[in-house]
Amino acid sequence: DAKTTQPTSMDCAEGRAANLPCNHSTISGNEYVYWYRQIHSQGPQYIIHGLKNNETNEMASLIITEDRKSSTLILPHATLRDTAVYYCIVRSRTGTASKLTFGTGTRLQVTL
Amino acid sequence: GAVVSQHPSRVICKSGTSVKIECRSLDFQATTMFWYRQFPKKSLMLMATSNEGSKATYEQGVEKDKFLINHASLTLSTLTVTSAHPEDSSFYICSATSPPSAEYNEKLFFGSGTQLSVL
Numbered sequence: 001d002a003k004t005t006q007p008t009s010m011d012c013a014e015g016r017a018a019n020l021p022c023n024h025s026t027i028s029g030n031e032y033v034y035w036y037r038q039i040h041s042q043g044p045q046y047i048i049h050g051l052k053n054n055e056t057n058e059m060a061s062l063i064i065t066e067d068r069k070s071s072t073l074i075l076p077h078a079t080l081r082d083t084a085v086y087y088c089i090v091r092s093r094t095g096t097a098s099k100l101t102f103g104t105g106t107r108l109q110v111t112l
Numbered sequence: 113g114a115v116v117s118q119h120p121s122r123v124i125c126k127s128g129t130s131v132k133i134e135c136r137s138l139d140f141q142a143t144t145m146f147w148y149r150q151f152p153k154k155s156l157m158l159m160a161t162s163n164e165g166s167k168a169t170y171e172q173g174v175e176k177d178k179f180l181i182n183h184a185s186l187t188l189s190t191l192t193v194t195s196a197h198p199e200d201s202s203f204y205i206c207s208a209t210s211p212p213s214a215e216y217n218e219k220l221f222f223g224s225g226t227q228l229s230v231l
Binding site for chain 1: 116118146148155156157158161203205207209219220221222223224225227
């Protein structure tokens, strides 16, 4: 699986949009971009994933550049409960046996 | 939605004993499950891939005799930490991939994790 790079940490004011970038310049054509987050002492929580089109769900939006070498996760109105470590992962689309390899992630701190 | 249940959430044991951790997929059949390990303030490290009905595939550096994995059914995988020692103390997390479907779309779901403390 392709390697991803993310900023180590970010701060965001509550109520503002949190934009978390991810670089995956070596992504291949059969790899999805997945985003997960982990709140302290819990298992990772699925947020969103996409292949090449932008995606939106009830939690967040995912913007993938046209060349697919980078993406941005957008939390439109961050709350204190969004404080967590956010992981950007690329994963092969071929089969359920494809594993997720976690990088270091971005520690998002939402403040009042 | 799909849920992966992991049990126990926390376990404290004496050095030299064995500890079993269970991982169940509640809403779907998982032919493949994954086991991760996480140290404080570190990222998740994949330990092994658990395949239903066959031997697990271990990542490099992970001792298969120390971390026994059994995936006897499509909804249950277990990780047994044998002869546990203090250095095995860690947060263990399992995950399972939902099958392709309109509802789940091959998402990978995670259990809530097990905090193992070996005294």
